[in-house]
Amino acid sequence: MDQLFVNLKNMALHLIGVFAPDWLVSLSSILISVGAMTFLGIFIMMYLTLMERKVIGRMQNRIGPNRVGKWGLLQPVADAIKMLTKEDIVPEPADRLLHFLAPVMIVIPALLIFAVIPFGRNMTALDLNVGLLYFFAMSSTTTMVIFMAGWGSRNKYASLGGMRSVAQMISYEVPMVLSVVPVLLSVGSLSTGKIVEAQADLWFVLTPWGFFACVIFFLCGVAECNRSPFDLPEAESEIVAGFHTEFSGMKFALFYMAEFMNAFSIAALTATLFLGGWQGPLLPSWLWFILKTYSLLFVMMWFRGTLPRLRADQMMGLAWKFLLPLALVNILAAGLHLYLGGPAGFASALIILLGSFMGLSKVNRSYVPEKREYVLAD
Amino acid sequence: MLFGMGILRGLGVTLKNFFASYYKKPEEGGLFTVEYPEKRLPVKERFRNFPFLVYDTTPENMRCVACDICAKECPPKCIYIVRDNDEAGRPLKKPAIFDIDFTVCMNCGICEEVCPFDAIYMDHEFEIADANRLDALLYNLPDLLKPNDYFQKIRPNDAAQVDARRLEAEEKKKAAVAAVKTQAAAKDIKPE
Amino acid sequence: MESLQVLVKAGIYILMAAGSLAAIGAVFFPNLFYAGLSLAGVLICVAGIYLSAGADFLAMVQILIYVGAVMTLIIYAIMLTNIEEIKVSHLGIKQILLSILAVSGFAVLTASAILSIDWRPLSGQNRLEVHELGAALMSRYIFPFEVLGILLFAVLIGAIVIARKDKV
Numbered sequence: 204m205d206q207l208f209v210n211l212k213n214m215a216l217h218l219i220g221v222f223a224p225d226w227l228v229s230l231s232s233i234l235i236s237v238g239a240m241t242f243l244g245i246f247i248m249m250y251l252t253l254m255e256r257k258v259i260g261r262m263q264n265r266i267g268p269n270r271v272g273k274w275g276l277l278q279p280v281a282d283a284i285k286m287l288t289k290e291d292i293v294p295e296p297a298d299r300l301l302h303f304l305a306p307v308m309i310v311i312p313a314l315l316i317f318a319v320i321p322f323g324r325n326m327t328a329l330d331l332n333v334g335l336l337y338f339f340a341m342s343s344t345t346t347m348v349i350f351m352a353g354w355g356s357r358n359k360y361a362s363l364g365g366m367r368s369v370a371q372m373i374s375y376e377v378p379m380v381l382s383v384v385p386v387l388l389s390v391g392s393l394s395t396g397k398i399v400e401a402q403a404d405l406w407f408v409l410t411p412w413g414f415f416a417c418v419i420f421f422l423c424g425v426a427e428c429n430r431s432p433f434d435l436p437e438a439e440s441e442i443v444a445g446f447h448t449e450f451s452g453m454k455f456a457l458f459y460m461a462e463f464m465n466a467f468s469i470a471a472l473t474a475t476l477f478l479g480g481w482q483g484p485l486l487p488s489w490l491w492f493i494l495k496t497y498s499l500l501f502v503m504m505w506f507r508g509t510l511p512r513l514r515a516d517q518m519m520g521l522a523w524k525f526l527l528p529l530a531l532v533n534i535l536a537a538g539l540h541l542y543l544g545g546p547a548g549f550a551s552a553l554i555i556l557l558g559s560f561m562g563l564s565k566v567n568r569s570y571v572p573e574k575r576e577y578v579l580a581d
Numbered sequence: 582m583l584f585g586m587g588i589l590r591g592l593g594v595t596l597k598n599f600f601a602s603y604y605k606k607p608e609e610g611g612l613f614t615v616e617y618p619e620k621r622l623p624v625k626e627r628f629r630n631f632p633f634l635v636y637d638t639t640p641e642n643m644r645c646v647a648c649d650i651c652a653k654e655c656p657p658k659c660i661y662i663v664r665d666n667d668e669a670g671r672p673l674k675k676p677a678i679f680d681i682d683f684t685v686c687m688n689c690g691i692c693e694e695v696c697p698f699d700a701i702y703m704d705h706e707f708e709i710a711d712a713n714r715l716d717a718l719l720y721n722l723p724d725l726l727k728p729n730d731y732f733q734k735i736r737p738n739d740a741a742q743v744d745a746r747r748l749e750a751e752e753k754k755k756a757a758v759a760a761v762k763t764q765a766a767a768k769d770i771k772p773e
Numbered sequence: 774m775e776s777l778q779v780l781v782k783a784g785i786y787i788l789m790a791a792g793s794l795a796a797i798g799a800v801f802f803p804n805l806f807y808a809g810l811s812l813a814g815v816l817i818c819v820a821g822i823y824l825s826a827g828a829d830f831l832a833m834v835q836i837l838i839y840v841g842a843v844m845t846l847i848i849y850a851i852m853l854t855n856i857e858e859i860k861v862s863h864l865g866i867k868q869i870l871l872s873i874l875a876v877s878g879f880a881v882l883t884a885s886a887i888l889s890i891d892w893r894p895l896s897g898q899n900r901l902e903v904h905e906l907g908a909a910l911m912s913r914y915i916f917p918f919e920v921l922g923i924l925l926f927a928v929l930i931g932a933i934v935i936a937r938k939d940k941v
Contacts, residue, residue, distance in 0.1 A: 226776040261602045262595045266614050301806070333903065336833040343841025347813060350848055354806065362852070369845060376841075393903055509595040510588065525584075564584035 205487040209325050236328045240317045248463040249279035255504050262508040289452035301355025306457035309348045312341035313464035320471045321395050323481045323489030334395040339380055342427055346372045353446035364445025367515060368436035372427055374522040379423035381530035382416040385537030386476050399480030406479040411553040412537035417477035419526050424469030428462055431507040435515055470499035525567050532559040626736050629690045629703035631683050634725045635732050643726060644700035647676035651692035651701055659685035683718040699743050705735050785825045792818030805851050813844045830903055
């Protein structure tokens with residue numbers, strides 16, 4: 204049961220191996236993995252949109268979509284049909300090549316990230332030696348593509364939204380990468396498979412540095428996906444949908460798809476790096492992975508349903524003035540914990556982290572003017 | 582924790598609401614969505630939509646006498662009345678044609694207010710949409726006639742008041758007729 | 774298995790051809806934004822060639838730093854300075870001859886360098902683990918590491934000084 208999908212794939216390869224030469228078997232091994240990733244990506248994204256609408260609806264005292272199919276399960280199909288049949292409007296001064304390429308090129312890194320995510324025991328599509336760095340490389344190409352989308356629309360709102368989005372994404376990449384460094388210190392390898400195996404005894408989130416690193420990584424990941432509360436570049440009341448203003452129909456669907464796939468990758472990677480990946484006692488490994496990832500996605504939707512949007516300066520302040528110093532102190536604390544070991548290391552790491560958290564929150568207090576005395580004329 | 586307490590409390594509120602939406606009743610603060618068209622909210626008594634004509638026991642006993650007041654008072658002029666004639670050509674106190682064009686009617690209720698014979702009242706029926714743009718919403722006399730029982734069912738208080746008023750008027754008329762009869766009887770006895 | 778290797782070799786050649794085409798495009802596109810994007814294409818193809826040679830860490834770092842950060846900087850520069858299309862100015866015969874001289878000199882240098890290298894793959898253990906890289910950075914190459922740190926520090930301070938609001 205645990206190796207269900209691996210066994211299925213091996214059976215399929217045996218079947219193909221009966222009547223096909225060797226090279227075709229290895230090629231089809233690659234193609235089965237790639238096809239499964241692609242299909243999984245699209246399927247996940249479709250049902251994530253439905254899950255988001257129903258979860259946020261329940262939080263807001265209303266039922267989500269439930270007309271199309273029982274419990275609204277066919278709603279994503281209806282959405283897909285709607286987006287496919289919409290007119291594809293390209294504004295006249297816009298750059299046709301960039302307008303065409305931007306949605307395509309934003310989905311490519313989002314799909315490529317799925318290759319290093321460990322979906323279960325022995326179920327990573329591509330267990331690279333540098334898997335984690337691959338993830339960061341792919342998410343950094345997204346910034347350039349977003350800028351391409353905003354600039355190619357020749358629209359002031361779009362370029363403004365694109366600039367804001369790029370600024371946000373590059374600011375939040377720094378604490379994100381730094382918060383992963385303690386995990387590397389502890390494991391000693393960048394491969395996602397090895398990171399999950401190193402958490403067999405203790406999930407990293409239960410250590411002091413792991414907890415803070417998990418929170419920092421998750422917040423930065425939410426900011427990388429341009430989701431609430433960090434969705435200033437694409438919020439409707441702010442900037443008329445920002446960098447994807449001028450994209451309609453299938454192109455908008457591709458942007459939407461890339462956003463949800465990024466959200467899924469962030470949740471999956473947080474589960475992998477800090478929550479123990481597919482480790483768990485009773486259930487099959489891929490079921491544990493799905494549970495952890497979807498609870499993190501629920502937390503993302505919970506944030507969206509609760510928190511108001513951050514202003515641009517508040518967002519940048521959070522990244523540079525709070526998360527970055529906290530991530531650096533986290534590395535120090537992780538080093539202490541791993542070097543001293545045992546209760547002394549645990550206690551010292553905890554004290555340093557809590558102290559710096561309180562210090563930073565005091566420093567980052569927003570300015571509240573003192574209460575004024577009103578002296579009224581007689 | 583200085584920096585995140587407010588956020589955590591807010592998150593707690595929404596999580597409680599999320600779980601409460603599954604078991605709380607609408608009165609206590611749960612989901613109050615009424616899933617139309619499987620369930621419907623009951624309309625209030627004074628809810629007014631398009632008009633209908635009241636008859637007492639059979640459709641021949643309709644209260645309308647074709648006085649034409651409602652047609653004259655209707656603001657968009659959606660009522661068209663033609664008085665009925667009997668075989669000899671003398672006018673009857675009944676309409677032969679009573680058309681209301683529901684595509685014009687604006688549900689103001691003025692026809693109900695000005696009718697002196699308690700004949701036309703506003704109905705509650707609003708699910709009468711049709712795909713035919715031209716003739717489907719032109720309601721004739723047979724479509725508009727509805728019994729008094731129906732009127733009592735949809736607007737019990739108003740129907741009770743109207744019935745009480747009509748009963749009182751009838752009692753008075755009967756009493757007057759009886760008084761005239763006794764007076765006539767007394768007059769008849771006297772000359773003898 | 775040979776067919777698979779043929780496919781892989783064909784993929785590498787396609788990557789090299791795409792990189793060369795993108796490099797030509799980066800030089801010759803009159804629209805500056807397209808030129809910038811072609812430059813990004815060149816860098817990605819170079820990363821692909823690193824991958825095919827087995828240097829996976831270097832390929833990922835190339836994408837992360839070059840395409841993620843440097844290209845963003847270049848594109849910001851293109852956008853913020855509002856450059857119109859590049860117009861090619863009139864070239865005289867002296868300029869053409871001088872440029873041919875310079876380019877041929879550079880070509881001779883590069884060709885001699887390429888031809889003097891022994892291109893056979895190294896035998897034995899030549900795949901570098903990431904932790905070996907980190908240990909070498911901390912022990913043997915510590916001085917260049919610290920110098921780079923100071924350089925980045927200077928760059929950061931310079932950027933903050935330039936971006937500061939003037940004291941009113």
